[in-house]
Amino acid sequence: MKGVRYIFVLFLLLLSGYAGAAEKSSAPEKVDVKKIIFEHVKDTYEWHITTVGEKHVSISLPVILYSSRTGWELFSSSVFHEEDNYKGFYISYLGDNEGKIVELDENGAERRPLLDLSITKTVLSVFVNALLLIVIVLCTARWYRHHKPENGAPRGFVGIMEVLITMVVDDIIKPNVGKNYKKYTPYLLTAFFFIFLSNLMGLLPIFPGGANVTGNIAVTFALALCTFIAVNFFGNKEYYKEIFWPDVPSFLKVPVPMMPLIELFGVFVKPFALTIRLFANILAGHTVILAFVCIIFITMSVSTYIGTAMTFVSVVFTIFMNVLEFLVAFIQAFVFTMLSSVFIGLSQPEHHDSKH
Amino acid sequence: MSFLLPETGLLFWMLISFGIVFFILRKYGFPVITSMIDERKKFIDDALLNAKAANEKLASVEEQSRKILENANAEQVRILREAVAVRENIIKEAQEKAEVESGRIIAVAREQINQEKEEALRDIRAQVAELSISIAEKVIRKELADNKERDNYMNTLIDEAFSTDKSQE
Numbered sequence: 064m065k066g067v068r069y070i071f072v073l074f075l076l077l078l079s080g081y082a083g084a085a086e087k088s089s090a091p092e093k094v095d096v097k098k099i100i101f102e103h104v105k106d107t108y109e110w111h112i113t114t115v116g117e118k119h120v121s122i123s124l125p126v127i128l129y130s131s132r133t134g135w136e137l138f139s140s141s142v143f144h145e146e147d148n149y150k151g152f153y154i155s156y157l158g159d160n161e162g163k164i165v166e167l168d169e170n171g172a173e174r175r176p177l178l179d180l181s182i183t184k185t186v187l188s189v190f191v192n193a194l195l196l197i198v199i200v201l202c203t204a205r206w207y208r209h210h211k212p213e214n215g216a217p218r219g220f221v222g223i224m225e226v227l228i229t230m231v232v233d234d235i236i237k238p239n240v241g242k243n244y245k246k247y248t249p250y251l252l253t254a255f256f257f258i259f260l261s262n263l264m265g266l267l268p269i270f271p272g273g274a275n276v277t278g279n280i281a282v283t284f285a286l287a288l289c290t291f292i293a294v295n296f297f298g299n300k301e302y303y304k305e306i307f308w309p310d311v312p313s314f315l316k317v318p319v320p321m322m323p324l325i326e327l328f329g330v331f332v333k334p335f336a337l338t339i340r341l342f343a344n345i346l347a348g349h350t351v352i353l354a355f356v357c358i359i360f361i362t363m364s365v366s367t368y369i370g371t372a373m374t375f376v377s378v379v380f381t382i383f384m385n386v387l388e389f390l391v392a393f394i395q396a397f398v399f400t401m402l403s404s405v406f407i408g409l410s411q412p413e414h415h416d417s418k419h
Numbered sequence: 420m421s422f423l424l425p426e427t428g429l430l431f432w433m434l435i436s437f438g439i440v441f442f443i444l445r446k447y448g449f450p451v452i453t454s455m456i457d458e459r460k461k462f463i464d465d466a467l468l469n470a471k472a473a474n475e476k477l478a479s480v481e482e483q484s485r486k487i488l489e490n491a492n493a494e495q496v497r498i499l500r501e502a503v504a505v506r507e508n509i510i511k512e513a514q515e516k517a518e519v520e521s522g523r524i525i526a527v528a529r530e531q532i533n534q535e536k537e538e539a540l541r542d543i544r545a546q547v548a549e550l551s552i553s554i555a556e557k558v559i560r561k562e563l564a565d566n567k568e569r570d571n572y573m574n575t576l577i578d579e580a581f582s583t584d585k586s587q588e
Binding site: 178179180181185204210248250252253257 | 423424427428430432434437439443445450459
């Protein structure tokens with residue numbers, strides 16, 4: 064108990080020291096919370112890790128572009144440290160393309176290059192998470208390869224993985240997908256662990272983590288697209304019959320195909336529900352945590368005393384939010400997997416279901 | 420609004436990396452784990468069933484052995500009882516046989532004794548007759564002189580002979 068108190072006091076001292084330093088540098092300018100938060104949750108062309116004094120510590124990432132003007136271009140994002148404009152490409156600071164690489168077209172208007180396949184912060188984060196996931200799962204699978212059923216259940220990390228896998232398979236996949244669940248299990252497990260791992264990595268404050276991966280709509284959209292493919296490409300005959308010729312009174316579908324249109328609309332709404340839910344939850348979580356951290360800097364710019372007091376409050380709230388986000392990280396992975404399972408299950412209706 | 424528009428590049432890389440992860444894990448990752456978990460589940464279920472069956476078998480075996488023991492005990496008692504009966508029977512028979520045999524032997528011996536006695540008596544009679552004849556010869560030679568006395572004596576002898584014959588019968 065005593066030790067905890069000492070650590071706590073030391074922690075507060077350190078924080079107030081940092082806060083003081085922050086105040087010194089940012090005193091003349093107003094703290095722009097919106098900008099700070101957006102810079103953290105948005106995708107960037109370099110991975111800013113920290114700033115020591117005046118020096119920015121960041122990882123420069125490769126930029127890959129295809130422009131109708133120059134063709135394929137591959138260069139490091141560090142070129143923008145030296146000069147603002149490289150071969151006519153620059154990072155926009157205003158407007159719709161803020162923070163993105165743009166070029167000027169013939170009329171002098173800003174436009175995005177035709178293709179921008181740059182390895183951005185989020186892309187690198189996706190790679191790191193993907194690699195980590197492969198390593199984790201293959202290590203777990205290795206244990207299973209080297210053991211027989213008679214050897215009993217695993218312990219330690221493999222045991223945790225087994226608990227999670229059994230939970231996902233028995234509680235989410237089996238009851239929702241139905242009797243064909245074995246075909247979809249690898250996809251749903253991959254989705255669950257990818258989202259869960261990305262969410263957790265997003266909660267880590269430093270380098271390999273901290274990126275807003277699942278809070279980016281492109282990532283969640285890609286995941287939803289996979290579910291969409293799983294649902295619609297492997298749906299059975301009954302499923303398509305229910306969309307284009309549902310069991311409703313004929314006047315609802317013969318002159319004007321109202322119900323089929325609604326059903327078809329539903330087919331495309333489902334992946335959007337998946338996309339927005341995951342994206343919004345994680346983005347909101349990141350934003351709230353960052354906002355609580357920003358309270359320190361806002362109040363510090365008002366008064367050092369209030370700032371110091373608020374530091375304590377802010378740290379408590381940030382810890383609370385981090386714990387909450389840990390829960391959300393799991394719940395969102397769970398919900399995404401469950402909804403995907405439900406949608407897949409709906410695409411495999413039993414024959415007798417359509418006859419009642 | 421830029422938050423709500425998916426970036427092409429990110430979408431591209433995300434689809435590629437997620438696809439690769441999915442294919443690797445589908446081939447080498449999750450099926451290994453899930454099938455092994457299923458196998459273990461099956462193994463545990465089988466083991467439970469086997470244990471139940473073994474318990475039942477054990478109970479029936481115990482029942483059987485108990486029955487066998489009971490039967491053996493009953494058999495033992497029966498055999499012992501029979502053995503006792505047989506023994507007693509044998510002894511009784513032997514006794515009876517011995518009695519009969521001894522009776523027979525005694526009867527034979529008695530007959531033999533009787534025969535021998537008869538023969539001895541016959542011998543004795545023959546010798547007595549010879550002796551009495553020789554004595555009579557001697558008496559006759561000696562007493563021929565005195566007729567009277569001889570007649571008396573003859574009468575006496577005859578009488579005696581008659582009386583001995585009568586007493587013998």
